[in-house]
Structure formats: structure tokens, C-alpha cells
Amino acid sequence: MDDSPILVVTGLEAGVADEDLDILKGVDLAIGPGEIHAIMGPNGSGKSTLAKLIAGHPGYEATGGSVEFDGEDLLDMEPDERAQAGVFMAFQYPVEIPGVSIANFLRTALQSRLEDGEELDLFDFQELLMERMELLDMDVAFAQRPVNDGFSGGEKKRNEILQMAVLKPALALMDETDSGLDIDALQIVARGVNTLREEDPAMSVLLITHYQRILNHITPDVVHVMVGGKIVESGGPEVALELEASGYEEYRKAHAA
Amino acid sequence: MPSNEVIQGLGLDDYKFGFVTDSEPVFKTRPGLDAEVVRQISARKDEPDWMLKRRLKALRIYDAKPMPKWGGDLSELEETLSRTYFYSKPQEQMERSWDDVPENIKQTFERLGIPEAERKILAGVGAQYDSEMVYHSLKEEWESKGVIFDSIEDGLKNHPEMFRKHFGTVIPAADNKFAALNSAVWSGGSFVYIPPGVHLETPLQAYFRVNQERLGQFERTLIIAGEGSRAHYIEGCTAPVYSTDSFHSGVIEIIVNRDARFRYTTIQNWSNNMYNLVTQRALVQQGAHMEWLDGNLGSKLTMKYPSCYLMGEGAHGEILSIAYAGDGQHQDTGGKVIHVAPRTTSSIVSKSISKGTGRSSYRGLCKVYDGATHARSNVECDALLINETSRTDTFPYIEIDEKTATVGHEATVSKVGDEQLFYLMSRGMDETEAMALIVRGFIEPIAKELPLEYAVELNRLIELEMEGSVG
Ligand SMILES: Nc1ncnc2c1ncn2[C@@H]1O[C@H](COP(=O)(O)OP(=O)(O)OP(=O)(O)O)[C@@H](O)[C@H]1O
Numbered sequence: 240m241d242d243s244p245i246l247v248v249t250g251l252e253a254g255v256a257d258e259d260l261d262i263l264k265g266v267d268l269a270i271g272p273g274e275i276h277a278i279m280g281p282n283g284s285g286k287s288t289l290a291k292l293i294a295g296h297p298g299y300e301a302t303g304g305s306v307e308f309d310g311e312d313l314l315d316m317e318p319d320e321r322a323q324a325g326v327f328m329a330f331q332y333p334v335e336i337p338g339v340s341i342a343n344f345l346r347t348a349l350q351s352r353l354e355d356g357e358e359l360d361l362f363d364f365q366e367l368l369m370e371r372m373e374l375l376d377m378d379v380a381f382a383q384r385p386v387n388d389g390f391s392g393g394e395k396k397r398n399e400i401l402q403m404a405v406l407k408p409a410l411a412l413m414d415e416t417d418s419g420l421d422i423d424a425l426q427i428v429a430r431g432v433n434t435l436r437e438e439d440p441a442m443s444v445l446l447i448t449h450y451q452r453i454l455n456h457i458t459p460d461v462v463h464v465m466v467g468g469k470i471v472e473s474g475g476p477e478v479a480l481e482l483e484a485s486g487y488e489e490y491r492k493a494h495a496a
Numbered sequence: 497m498p499s500n501e502v503i504q505g506l507g508l509d510d511y512k513f514g515f516v517t518d519s520e521p522v523f524k525t526r527p528g529l530d531a532e533v534v535r536q537i538s539a540r541k542d543e544p545d546w547m548l549k550r551r552l553k554a555l556r557i558y559d560a561k562p563m564p565k566w567g568g569d570l571s572e573l574e575e576t577l578s579r580t581y582f583y584s585k586p587q588e589q590m591e592r593s594w595d596d597v598p599e600n601i602k603q604t605f606e607r608l609g610i611p612e613a614e615r616k617i618l619a620g621v622g623a624q625y626d627s628e629m630v631y632h633s634l635k636e637e638w639e640s641k642g643v644i645f646d647s648i649e650d651g652l653k654n655h656p657e658m659f660r661k662h663f664g665t666v667i668p669a670a671d672n673k674f675a676a677l678n679s680a681v682w683s684g685g686s687f688v689y690i691p692p693g694v695h696l697e698t699p700l701q702a703y704f705r706v707n708q709e710r711l712g713q714f715e716r717t718l719i720i721a722g723e724g725s726r727a728h729y730i731e732g733c734t735a736p737v738y739s740t741d742s743f744h745s746g747v748i749e750i751i752v753n754r755d756a757r758f759r760y761t762t763i764q765n766w767s768n769n770m771y772n773l774v775t776q777r778a779l780v781q782q783g784a785h786m787e788w789l790d791g792n793l794g795s796k797l798t799m800k801y802p803s804c805y806l807m808g809e810g811a812h813g814e815i816l817s818i819a820y821a822g823d824g825q826h827q828d829t830g831g832k833v834i835h836v837a838p839r840t841t842s843s844i845v846s847k848s849i850s851k852g853t854g855r856s857s858y859r860g861l862c863k864v865y866d867g868a869t870h871a872r873s874n875v876e877c878d879a880l881l882i883n884e885t886s887r888t889d890t891f892p893y894i895e896i897d898e899k900t901a902t903v904g905h906e907a908t909v910s911k912v913g914d915e916q917l918f919y920l921m922s923r924g925m926d927e928t929e930a931m932a933l934i935v936r937g938f939i940e941p942i943a944k945e946l947p948l949e950y951a952v953e954l955n956r957l958i959e960l961e962m963e964g965s966v967g
């Protein structure tokens with residue numbers, strides 16, 4: 240396995256597109272193949288902005304620095320091109336698509352990855368979808384429900400992981416997937432992620448969370464602390480435990496200084 | 497043999513494909529309209545005297561009525577009408593073979609997923625084709641059950657009494673200016689009779705029948721569903737109808753007798769020079785169900801409000817409509833439900849999509865007469881705007897003279913959001929696919945009611961139509 244990092248973020252500065260608002264103020268981050276990185280940090284520190292920038296949200300704009308994925312300049316690519324290259328973001332706030340069933344949605348997403356003229360095999364798809372739903376303890380009837388429409392908070396999160404499990408990304412950005420999940424659901428989601436990593440040991444994860452708890456189930460290689468649009472500390476899993484005990488106060492002071 | 501086909505591309509709001517041939521019709525009236533033209537039409541059709549008199553009377557009503565001032569912009573219509581040929585009889589057999597149809601047109605049909613038989617009709621292949629065989633075998637089955645499914649002209653010829661008894665009773669000439677016009681110059685359309693108690697599984701599809709005549713400009717359809725009968729009539733298709741005519745004004749009359757169930761499905765996609773002003777109405781008797789499923793695409797202006805007059809106790813009326821307004825188009829559509837009898841129920845679900853400078857209006861009437869006790873009606877209209885320049889309005893008219901009636905109305909307007917697009921694109925779909933999926937989801941509640949092949953066509957059309965809609 241090639242050990243050079245799959246994602247390299249260098250000096251990334253970014254804000255809201257067409258507005259004079261800096262959110263990220265020089266982020267450096269390198270994730271190797273198969274690595275799990277967690278990012279923790281206070282509300283509003285820029286965690287989601289970083290994830291959206293990597294996924295290509297049109298509402299945000301890089302004003303400095305670079306993002307490379309698998310050696311390619313990610314910032315030059317459309318969101319669909321990034322997805323096709325293997326980037327996946329599990330949204331903090333998943334979006335409702337009325338009238339479009341999960342099955343239809345995922346079928347369209349998979350079909351869009353095929354060459355022109357190539358048709359997705361519907362039996363293979365059906366099989367994959369059923370298997371993934373089983374992995375995530377989801378009722379098969381769920382596949383016929385319109386995407387996120389009327390879902391509970393926890394159902395939306397689980398649906399994000401279902402999509403991830405079907406689309407099998409090389410890099411998964413998980414933005415607070417654990418928020419709003421009950422204890423059982425948390426374990427199920429963690430099992431899903433771990434199964435995907437067993438299937439593809441090169442899959443990398445950037446996991447944004449406020450709670451140390453999920454890291455008991457998905458063990459990170461590196462934990463970063465983001466404050467005020469910067470990564471202010473990086474370390475092993477112990478960083479998360481320390482944060483749990485002492486909060487962000489110290490980092491805030493240091494950052495303000 | 498066509499000598500100067502003009503073939504363009506494909507689409508809904510730009511009419512981009514079709515044929516124009518230089519073959520002259522065997523007969524046509526001179527442009528414009530007067531009593532002489534009406535007499536010529538009637539004589540050509542060899543009609544009984546009573547019909548000629550009806551036509552002439554309708555013409556007087558038409559002349560007397562002013563142009564409607566509501567709905568869409570009709571200011572250029574007078575001029576258009578003065579140029580219109582109100583009747584033209586095409587050559588008997590358009591000799592054109594499938595091999596003569598240019599490759600790119602065939603590909604277009606394929607891309608649209610249009611069934612083989614229908615493709616040939618659309619391409620104007622006038623020789624013998626599969627659909628005729630299908631039609632003939634179905635026709636035998638229908639005839640054995642006493643079902644009549646004929647051209648309106650043959651209906652008048654072969655079933656004069658039934659025809660005369662019902663023609664113009666649902667939509668009299670005096671109903672509105674365009675009903676009067678149609679009553680004066682009608683030509684083409686269907687005559688359908690379903691005997692009491694007969695249930696038809698296979699839908700009556702107009703395109704099997706219209707193949708030789710093409711859909712008339714002033715089509716007239718009369719349908720009588722006998723007591724306790726069940727049937728479904730389908731007209732139109734989603735491929736753009738090419739026509740040099742710029743005015744289409746149909747009248748569809750349906751009588752749904754006691755305890756019968758009838759559904760009328762139309763999907764039409766007109767070229768964008770077309771005024772499409774149609775009156776369609778059903779009389780629904782005791783315990784009967786009527787459903788209008790109406791899809792309007794293309795045209796310059798469409799004004800169309802299918803209606804149900806709920807005449808007998810417990811009658812039910814349903815109107816489901818989808819309208820798509822592309823650049824420069826105005827879809828003024830909706831529905832009318834008139835509750836006359838107790839315990840009548842109705843529902844209107846209307847979905848419109850406006851793209852570019854397209855404009856869609858929902859215009860609906862719910863009227864409950866005094867004595868229609870415990871009548872219930874529900875109206876839901878949803879508009880989807882694709883671009884900043886797209887426009888939508890809602891004009892719900894509600895008139896209730898009965899205390900025990902319950903009427904609900906709900907209207908929503910949504911825009912395709914950046915967040916929605918990003919969500920889908922972050923799963924790998926390009927902008928067009930993402931947009932098409934959102935639009936399909938929006939119309940899904942109605943599209944799922946369509947026969948499968950129509951739903952598939954509609955979905956593909958939406959995809960084609962969304963190309964270049966973003967950015
Ligand atoms: N579109 C926007 N317009 C204006 N401000 C924005 C926009 N998007 C983000 N911000 C601001 O940027 C900052 C960082 O937001 P971001 O969502 O990245 O925070 P976060 O670290 O994910 O917070 P949380 O833990 O609450 O999810 C916040 O102050 C937020 O208000």
C-alpha cells in the first residue's frame with residue numbers, strides 16, 4: 240500500500256463565497272490511507288466549513304492554501320467530480336428530497352458513476368442495498384421512503400451512513416454523525432464504519448464530533464482540536480479524553496492571546 | 497414522400513424536432529371564419545341538418561362573446577385567428593415509410609423511450625404499422641362488449657340518436673367563447689360509449705385511433721360511461737406534437753353515469769407557438785367517480801381547467817394536474833369542482849414547474865351549492881421554481897353556500913435550493929441529473945398515477961429539459 244497521504248490540506252484559508260468573512264485561517268492537515276482523524280472543537284470554530292470545503296460546497300470559497308486529494312487539486316473540481324473521485328460527506332444537517340425514494344436516489348448516484356452507456360445492474364444494486372440496510376439494522380421498507388423527508392434526527396444520520404456504505408468512498412467526512420443518535424444507533428453506525436474499513440483498509444475517515452464517546456467505537460489515529468479556524472493541537476486518542484475532562488477554555492485563552 | 501423535412505433538435509419549450517412537408521391538403525377552407533366556412537365544414541362531413549344549425553348558432557355565440565380578459569395574454573390571438581385555416585382535410589394516405597424517417601429523429605424517439613408503434617405515428621409514417629394491428633384486436637374485444645370507440649364523425653354517423661341526445665349537453669356552445677368556437681368548427685376527436693356494467697382493463701388509447709387523422713385543431717370528444725362501468729381513456733403523448741397550426745381549442749364532454757368510474761388521462765406537449773385553450777368537463781352522477789389526469793407541457797399559452805360537476809349524491813371528482821412552463825411559456829391551469837348534491841367529495845392536486853422565464857398559474861374553482869350537505873373538497877397546489885426569473889401565481893376561487901361543507905386549500909411554492917443541489921452532487925450526480933431528480937420527486941405523486949410508459953417518457957423528458965437549466 241502506498242503510504243503517501245490521500246488528503247493534504249495546506250495553509251487553507253476560507254470563508255463564505257462572495258462575502259468578506261474569514262472562517263478558516265490556515266488549516267494544515269494530512270490524512271494517510273486507512274487513517275482515522277477526529278476533529279473536535281467548540282461550536283462555530285469552522286469544523287463543518289472545513290468538511291464542506293473539501294466536499295465542494297458552492298457557498299464557501301478558499302482564499303488561500305490548497306487541498307489535494309490523491310495528488311489532485313480538489314479545489315478545482317466540481318462537487319460531483321470530487322464524489323466520483325471518492326470523497327463522501329455525511330452531512331451534519333442532511334437535506335430533504337421530497338418524492339425521491341432512498342432506493343431511487345442511491346441508484347441514480349451509483350448510475351452516475353458509470354461510463355456513458357453502461358447500465359447499473361438492478362439485481363446487483365438491490366442486493367447491495369439490502370445487505371447494507373441489514374448491516375445498519377434498517378428496515379427494508381425504509382428504502383422506499385423519500386430521502387430525509389419526515390425522518391427523525393437519528394434516522395437522517397443513519398441514512399447518511401447507509402449512503403456511505405453503498406457508495407464506498409475512499410475518504411469519508413463524517414460531520415457530527417454521532418449527534419442525535421441513541422446509544423444503540425451509535426454502536427450500529429460505528430459497526431457500519433468499521434465494517435467498511437475491514438472491506439477496504441485504505442478507506443480514510445475524517446470524523447467531526449463533540450463527544451469522546453464515539454471514539455470508543457471508532458478508534459482514531461489522530462485527534463485534532465480546532466479553535467477559531469485553526470488546528471491548535473493534534474495528538475493521539477488521549478487528546479479527546481483530556482478535552483472531555485477540561486473543555487476548550489485553555490485553548491481559547493491561548494488562541495485569543 | 498416528404499421533400500423538405502425541417503428537422504431541428506429536441507425539446508419542450510423550444511420546439512426542436514418535427515416534419516414540415518410540402519404536401520398540400522386535399523381540401524381546406526380559406527383563412528378566417530364566417531358562416532360560409534362553417535357550412536363548408538359541415539358539408540364536407542356530410543352532416544345532418546341539425547348539426548349544421550348547431551354549428552351556425554355556435555358561430556353567432558362566438559362572434560357575440562368578447563375575448564376573455566382573465567387568464568393569459570390573448571391580445572395577439574385575434575390576429576392569429578384571422579390567419580387560421582379553420583378546417584383542412586389532409587391527404588387520404590400520407591405515403592411515408594419508416595425508412596424515410598431521418599436517423600436523428602429515430603434516435604430522438606429512442607432517447608425518449610417512445611414505444612415503437614407510437615414513434616411511427618409521430619413520424620407521420622402513414623402506411624400499415626403495428627399499432628393498427630393492436631388496435632384492431634382490441635377493437636374486436638371492445639365491440640364484443642358493446643363498447644363504441646370511434647372518431648367523433650363516425651359517432652355522429654353511426655349512432656345518431658345517442659349522439660344527438662348527449663352532444664353539447666355537458667358543455668353547451670354558450671359556455672365560453674372557445675367552447676362556442678369549437679362547437680362551430682369542430683373536427684376530429686373521439687366518440688366513446690361504455691355500456692352499463694362493462695369493465696375495461698385495457699385503457700382506450702386515442703393514439704391508436706388518431707393515426708390517420710392526427711389530432712385535430714378543434715378536436716371534440718364525447719364520452720358516455722354507462723351505469724356501473726369502469727374505463728380509462730388516454731390521449732396524447734409526451735413527444736412534442738408538431739403542427740403548423742398555432743391554435744388548438746378542444747372540447748371534451750364526459751358523462752359518468754351512476755356508480756361508474758372513469759379516468760381521462762391527457763399528456764400534451766405543444767410547440768411553443770401554440771395557444772392551447774381547452775374546455776373539458778364531466779358530469780358525475782350518483783355514486784360515480786371521475787378522475788382527470790392532466791399533463792400540460794409546451795405551448796405559448798395554455799388555459800385549461802378540467803372540471804367535475806358532482807350532480808348526484810356521493811359523487812366523487814378528482815383532478816390531478818402537472819404543468820411545465822419553459823422559457824416564454826405560460827401555463828394557466830387548474831381545475832373546477834362544483835358540488836351540487838349531498839355528500840359529494842372532490843380533490844384537486846396541481847403541481848407546476850416553471851423554468852427560465854416560464855410562468856405557471858394555478859386557477860381553481862370550488863363551488864358548493866346550498867343543499868350539497870356534508871360536501872368535502874380539498875385543494876393542494878404546489879409550484880416549483882427552477883430559476884430566479886421563473887414565476888408562479890395562485891388564484892383559488894372558493895364559493896360555498898352550504899354550512900355543512902368542508903373545504904381545504906393548501907398552496908406551496910418552492911425553489912430548487914442550492915443545498916438540495918449540493919447534497920445530490922456530493923453523491924456524484926451532475927447538475928442536470930440532480931435537477932432532474934428533484935423535479936421528478938416533485939411531480940412523483942402525480943407521475944405515479946400515469947401508465948408506466950407515460951411516466952417513463954415524462955421522466956426522460958424532464959431530464960432532457962433540465963439540461964442547461966442550471967448555472
Ligand atoms: N454561510 C454562512 N454565512 C455566514 N456565516 C457562516 C456561514 N457558514 C458558516 N458561518 C460561520 O462560520 C463559523 C464556522 O461555522 P461552522 O459551521 O464551520 O462551525 P462548526 O465548527 O461546524 O460548529 P458546530 O460545532 O456548531 O457545528 C460560524 O461562526 C458560522 O456562523
Ligand SMILES: [Mg+2]
Pocket residue numbers: 286287288331414415
Ligand atoms: Mg458543524
